Amino acid sequence: MNPQIRKNVKVVVTGGGGVGKTSFLNRLVYDNFNMKSELTRGIDFFSKNMNINGSEINFVMWDFAGQRQFRTLLEDFVDGSIAIFILFDLTRITSLQNVEEWLERLREFSTMPTLILGTKYDLVDNNMIVIIDNYLNNIIERSHININYLKISSKTGYNVKEAFDILVNRLSYHQK
DSSP, X not given: OOOOEEEEEEEEEEESTTSSHHHHHHHHHHSOOOTTXXXXXXXXXXXXXXXXXXXXXXXXXXXXXXXXXXXXTHHHHHTTEEEEEEEEETTOHHHHHHHHHHHHHTGGGTTSOEEEEEEOGGGOOHHHHHHHHHHHHHHHHHHTSOEEEEEOOXXXXXXXXXXXHHHHHHHHHHTO
């Protein structure tokens, strides 16, 4: 019997300040939501283990602070990552405008699986969703990067597991 191989892989989670990166990771890793979550200062780490094709994979997710003073450090922290989550807040249109800036900053990593997650889906009405989806689809088309986009709610858990499943599937396909 082959012993399981344990592999650590790095995933960067980024986006503007207050968009819900830590809430997303708390829901994903601990199936928990904290209404009083505080802004991340610098970097925090979350870990999620999965068995994929007979190998135990430890996904170490770097929760990268979104405040402007930390953005200049992002490229250094992305190095060695296998995927990127870029989050924005569906209730704050200005955070959507930051997605294009994040994609520009990460252009040199354009072959890396990238997922854009619109957070706080439980707080947005359908009319606004159509406008946001159209705007974001234009950004994705202009970026010429293979990007997945998903709306999530860390509060309810809506699409949080699905976002991670997309990442795992993209990685499996990417490594073939």
